[in-house]
Amino acid sequence: MKIQKEIIEFEKDKSFKLFSPSLKNCFFWHYHPEIELVYVEASKGIRHVGKDISSFVDSDLLLIGSNVPHLNFDYGIQTECKQLVLQMRENFLHDLILSIPEFETIKKLLEKSHLGLSFSGKTKQTVVEKLHSIKDKNTFESLIGLMEILQILAHSTEVKELNSEDTRIKWFLNDKIRMGTIYSYIHENYDKKPNVNEIAQTVSLSTPAFCRYFKKQTNMTFTDFVNNYRINQAQIFLLKDYSVTEVCFHVGFESLSYFNKLFKHHTGKTPSEFKKKHLSNIVESI
Known part of the structure; x- marks a missing residue:
């Protein structure tokens, strides 16, 4: 990665x-x-x-x-x-x-x-x-x-x-190599329970140091980032015509009501509204 x-x-x-x-x-x-x-x-x-x-x-x-x-x-x-x-x-x-x-x-x-x-x-x-x-x-x-x-x-x-500061490779190459490991871990575990202690150990940081580092790199907490990633993945699965309930548990959420609330917070629409709108657009374009 x-x-x-x-x-x-x-x-x-x-x-x-x-x-x-x-x-x-x-x-x-x-x-x-x-x-x-x-x-x-x-x-x-x-x-x-x-x-x-x-x-x-x-x-x-x-x-x-x-x-x-x-x-x-x-x-x-x-x-x-x-x-x-x-x-x-x-x-x-x-x-x-x-x-x-x-x-x-x-x-x-x-x-x-x-x-x-x-x-x-x-x-x-x-x-x-x-x-x-x-x-x-x-x-x-x-x-x-x-x-x-x-x-x-x-x-x-x-x-x-999209960025508020210089993110060219010469400025943060070493950090991005570490972020690659973190991104890989999240991608492989977002549907389970990504453990902040586990990934901190993987990149040789204490948990508090990892949390500070991660917030500095992404402007998000680790939990917020994982949830954001889950919502992005959820939208992809909804467009593959999975049911809302299937998608909720497929991307790692344990509560359907919390999934609906978080999805609407991120996208402005409930999962059902998102699916109805964009699947109808796909059908119309065929």
Whole structure:
């Protein structure tokens, strides 16, 4: 579960690549020096960018800066999933953007991308349309299209910063290796009873020290994080048409009423409401 450095290869004489990867069943926690723009379309998924671990519904558009650790966004998705990933060469910012005054706003956007930026609304819709349109264009036209996309993102107000501090790999590599062990433990035990004393011992910390460390890394207590993970997994199982009761016990809750209450707190809907809405959307799209 250690974080991996992804080696990205580009075609000769191309500054970026645009493709549609599929790693649904692979937990690929990685980083790379290339700045990345990701669009993922699915009924429900999890995003893990830097320290931020949150969920998205329907779709997400993210700009991820150089050397920011992130999980593949199709991980664990059991329904139909579409992805577009655009990766820019490591020297893209330095060679093309920095030297041109007219690109000042784009420069600021790319410099801020180390926080992980999620775009919504009209911005997301317009950018996704342009991503599809540049797929089949020649090299020069596609580059111009990319600059237009970056300009749109740079001027957008429909943006959320996922992290409040620098989470690039050089800043917290050792901590993230330890977090990989913790994340693996939670993933393997969320449906049972994850034991804070057991995982603290695994990463060679006392329980109080582990709790302080975990809260600093995730801005959540261990219990809150596990429950958040359970709710994310519950949404995936609901979309596979399990009953609410089945899902409740399948993800490790012992009380149906508590599961319903916590689910609504996290998603704004009861499990039944969530299932009805999103399963009907899936049926309508078929």
